[in-house]
Amino acid sequence: MLISLDIRDILIIDRLSLELGPGLNVLTGETGAGKSILLDALGMVLGWKGRADLVRQGAEKGEVTAVFDLPPGHPARAVLDEAGVDPGDELILRRAAHADGRRQAWANDRRVSAEVLRGLSETLVELHGQHDDRGLLNPRGHRALLDAFAGYDLSPLRSLWTAQRQAREALAAAEAQIARARSEEDFLRHAVEELDKLAPQPGEEAQLDAKRRLMQAAGRIREDVARALAALSDEGAEGRMRDASRWLEGAADRAGGRLEEPLAALSRAMIELSEAQAGVESCLEALDFNPAELEAAEERLFAIRALARKHGVAPDDLATHAGGLRARLEALDAGEAGLGRLAGALTAAEADYTLEAGRIGALRRAAAERLDAAMAAELAPLKMERAVFRSVVAPGEPGPEGRDQVTFTVATNPGAPSGPLNRIASGGELSRFLLALKVCLTGGGQGLTMIFDEIDRGVGGATADAVGRRLQALALGAQVLVVTHSPQVAALGRHHWRVQKAVVDEVTLSTVVPLSERERVEEIARMISGDRVTDAAREAARALIGA
Secondary structure: OEEEEEEEEEEEEEEEEEEOOOOEEEEEOOOOOHHHHHHHHHHOOOOOOOOOOOOOOOOEEEEEEEEEEEOOOHHHHHHHHHOOOOOOOOEEEEEEOOHHHOOOEEOOOEEEEEEHHHHHHHHEEEEOOOOOOOOOOOOOHHHHHHHHHOOOOOOOHHHHHHHHHHHHHHHHHHHHHHEEEEEEEHHHHHHHHHHHHHHOOOHHHHHHHHHHHHHHHHHHHHHHHHHHHHHHOOOOOHHHHHHHHHHHHHHHHHOOOHHHHHHHHHHHHHHHHHHHHHHHHHHHHHHHHOHHHHHHHHHHHHHHHHHHOOOOOOHHHHHHHHHHHHHHHHHHHHHHHHHHHHHHHHHHHHHHHHHHHHHHHHHHHHHHHHHHHHHHHHHHHOOOOOOEEEEEEEEEEEEOOEEEEEEEEOOOOOOOOOHHHHHOOOOOHHHHHHHHHHHHHHOOOOOOOOEEEEEOOOHHHHHHHHHHHHHHOOOOOEEEEEOOOOHHHHHOOEEEEEEEEEEEOOOEEEEEEEEEHHHHHHHHHHHHHHHOOOHHHHHHHHHHHOO
């Protein structure tokens, strides 16, 4: 509920504080007194799109503060939590507009964006008038209004729509992947066959390169290695060292121990010599190769390097790369089975969605009949008993909330063609259709402050009285703010304010005055008779208030 509205330096308002209450709040005043300015100011603090030049001429900035009661569980609390604002028991919205075009906004003294204000607005205030295109007159919102009237749960249908979309996306992704793989199938099969045939192993390239270098050098070094082996053999160093050892052993007994160390050193040298000889023999054997073996090693080495260049990988990574290509080929071969499984999942998801969408469609058609009956009951007291309201449920584009399109249509007279609500009804008729719809759709209040901007325009007499009584009924247990020119509507208000203009120091200013009971009689009498208030008008005003 809107508790208060404080306005500073907005258009022709310099200072204004308005205390509102529950029930039916009525604002009256002569044309041009500034009633629409109050809505402009409220729209500014709620982030609505509106006129840019709101700052009063001569002022540096204008400011609007709105205070709302925020009971536990109010939907605005979720918006505030998401914005990081402490909700508290009251919500104080404040917005400043500077003359240079800058705007700043606060919620409970925390800076917030205009987007947050608009999110809060949807949970706090609902505006209705003849030019309302935010809900009742907008066919795009009629399905949501009918769903809210019926009160069924759409979350299973939304979940099934999501599951269907995900299944469709999974199938499309798999088909795209297989299509890409098919475009390179020939390359994959040739590459895998080529790699499998060569079967390169990690480290093999380096081994082949070393072997090739060794065989290339063998012809040049083999003669020197053979000569060295001969020098180390029996005819060379080994034989002479054995002779030296035999001669020294024969003389050792007579040398008084002086030859023991030389003999030990000679023994160690012979062991080292034997190891050297074995190594040289091994090298000589390695250098003894078949020229065809060098050709084979070079051929394989060059083949490995060529494949590495072809696939853009290091030679040691060829085996891993072959595994990756083989996996892609196997995925392609198994793709048909995978596509069949995904297509089956999509078919099942579509069937589930279709079944639930059909169930919701049946509920919508039943709800449409109930809404049409409720509207007929509401239109009769509004002197439109001959009008026909129909909620048309027709096939529409599938979506998360079903496959139905809902349009509110009217025929204002029997036999007259029906059509969209905002095209068929005249100004006065449209006001009453909107009011009847709001009464039917509200269903016990939603914690919103409902504002009706001259929704009673174009009606009078008993019809205006009926409009007022529907507004009064709508305000039971809720808060309704009505801007009206109808004395019948004004007389039913629980709280009454008059909007008036005055010229102060050659500056036109607008203000809002709360009316006492006596002042209410005078204001309603003015609304009845015009500028010259008569005693008869006063009596009529008292009769309306007391009715």
